Amino acid sequence: MNELWIVLSSYPTGIYSIFLGIMMVLWIFTILGAVDIDVLSVDIDLEVDTDIPGFAGLLHTLGLSGVPFTIVLTLLIFIAWVFTYVASNYIAPFIPTSFLQFIFSTAVLIGSFFVAIPITAKLIQPLKKLSAENRAKTNIDFLGYECRVTSQSVDEEFGQGVIANSGDDIIVRIRAKVTNEFKKGDIVRPISYEEKDNSYQVISNKEFENNL
CATH class of the missing domain: 2.40.50.140 (Nucleic acid-binding proteins)
Incomplete structure (x- = not known):
């Protein structure tokens, strides 16, 4: 348990652990009714055919639109957190020097987020269909x-x-x-x-x- 906590709280996994903790607190407050669930929402029409500017357009291009952004962000952070944990726990110990371990950890920190994007886009596909059905009314x-x-x-x-x-x-x-x-x-x-x-x-x- 002590070794697990060290991995979860150390660089780079600890970075995503903090963000994941923040999202968990946000969801708890949402369940309790203290905040709106779409406090971080980005509304994008599922059937948009024209170019969408700015951040909303980026989400649409990456396939991360069509569901509340709070859900998207939670999935992105969780998937990236899993990848950083696996890399830190099973790969990093075999890297010989502290400097190389730092370089590796930094690459994992950034790379895991980009890896999480297509996985998240795939996972929210069923939610998009449900969202489209709700919008029918x-x-x-x-x-x-x-x-x-x-x-x-x-x-x-x-x-x-x-x-x-x-x-x-x-x-x-x-x-x-x-x-x-x-x-x-x-x-x-x-x-x-x-x-x-x-x-x-x-x-x-x-x-x-x-x-x-």
């Missing part, structure tokens, strides 16, 4: 659906909820006036959709039913 179609609050509170700037769609839960951003008392577990209803921040304005289930 437009955002406006979910207006009036029951939405369960998953964040600790909801205000004009932050909130997260889950909408049940044919048995599948869809995580969405929700917003409400600050006078609300919404808390985790409450049922609310989306009444409008804001494209600028990909969020739904919600009201209480009781208020929605009274307005029917």
